Amino acid sequence: QLQLQESGPGLVKPSETLSLTCTVSGGSINSSSYYWGWIRQPPGKGLEWIGSVFYGGNSYYNPSLKSRVSISVDTSKIQFSLRLSSVTATDTAVYYCASMVITSQYFFDYWGQGTLVTVSS
Amino acid sequence: SYELTQPPSVSVSPGQTASITCSGDKLGDKYACWYQQKPGQSPVVVIYQDTKRPSGIPERFSGSNSGNTATLTISGTQAMDEAEYYCQAWDSSTVVFGGGTKLTVL
Numbered sequence: 427q428l429q430l431q432e433s434g435p436g437l438v439k440p441s442e443t444l445s446l447t448c449t450v451s452g453g454s455i456n457s458s459s460y461y462w463g464w465i466r467q468p469p470g471k472g473l474e475w476i477g478s479v480f481y482g483g484n485s486y487y488n489p490s491l492k493s494r495v496s497i498s499v500d501t502s503k504i505q506f507s508l509r510l511s512s513v514t515a516t517d518t519a520v521y522y523c524a525s526m527v528i529t530s531q532y533f534f535d536y537w538g539q540g541t542l543v544t545v546s547s
Numbered sequence: 548s549y550e551l552t553q554p555p556s557v558s559v560s561p562g563q564t565a566s567i568t569c570s571g572d573k574l575g576d577k578y579a580c581w582y583q584q585k586p587g588q589s590p591v592v593v594i595y596q597d598t599k600r601p602s603g604i605p606e607r608f609s610g611s612n613s614g615n616t617a618t619l620t621i622s623g624t625q626a627m628d629e630a631e632y633y634c635q636a637w638d639s640s641t642v643v644f645g646g647g648t649k650l651t652v653l
Contacts, residue, residue: 463642473582473590473633475642486640489548522589531578531596532637537589 428453430523430538438517438545444510448523448538455504456481461526462506463534464497466519474519478526479506513545549638551645558651565621567648569634572615579617581610582633584647590633594619626652 434446448462455462463478477487479497487495491510499506510517520542524534552570559565569579579597582590592601594610597617607622617636621628629652634645 465642472647473584473635473644475644478642486642488641526642527595531580532642533578533580533592533595533635534582534590535592535595535601537591540589 428525428536430525430536432521432523432538432541434541434543436542436544438513438543439547440514440545441512444508444513444517444543444545446508446521446523446541446543447505448507450504450506450525453525455499455501455506459527459529461486461528461532462497462499463524463526464508465522465524465534465537466517467522467540468516468519476508476510476521515545517543518545519543549636549641549643551634551636551643553632553634553645553648555646556649556651558653559621559624561626561652562623565624565628565650565652567619567621567632567634567650569617569619569645570615571617571636571643574615574617574636575613577612577636577638579610579612580635581608581617581619582635583628584631584633585629593632621650624650624652628652 429451461478464476479485496509520540522540524537580595584590597612
């Protein structure tokens with residue numbers, strides 16, 4: 427069973443870049459059955475997909491965030507990472523990493539516990 | 548961009564059947580899935596590929612998808628089912644979530 431764990435700073439200043447890492451265990455990050463994704467949830471609000479990446483490098487991004495987002499995979503570290511640039515207070519949210527099944531429907535079957543990132547000076 | 552619309556809230560009495568809808572243009576032509584999220588916890592998928600239940604999800608959870616509407620049905624609703632529920636689909640190479648429905652069991 428896959429396990430995912432987010433890590434990274436809990437506080438980021440406005441205009442700076444938010445960087446988070448997700449460590450995968452219990453399975454292979456090189457799997458052809460998965461993309462690896464990031465989803466966020468502002469306090470008291472709903473889920474917003476940020477983007478998903480395949481271990482081979484192909485990626486999909488939310489069009490509303492695409493200009494500021496980069497997601498990459500480091501197979502040697504069994505990790506994938508999120509970078510979100512030029513953050514503002516509206517980027518304050520709980521950020522989740524998750525495994526996205528692609529063998530049938532595209533959906534997220536395993537999620538990390540989430541990490542709260544606050545954008546504030 | 549594609550949108551999925553859910554009612555903000557649904558109420559149900561214990562033991563009764565709860566139905567939560569998710570509407571989107573020709574949603575029945577795509578696969579829909581449903582997540583349950585309890586306060587302070589990560590979402591958990593309860594239905595995927597319209598009707599399939601992951602292992603460990605109780606049989607009282609079922610799903611359907613036709614036309615423009617996907618529906619999550621919880622039969623014999625229990626107090627532990629009180630949670631936020633989100634639908635999700637894949638459209639034009641993007642993941643789309645519904646806005647969420649708060650299920651209250653009272």
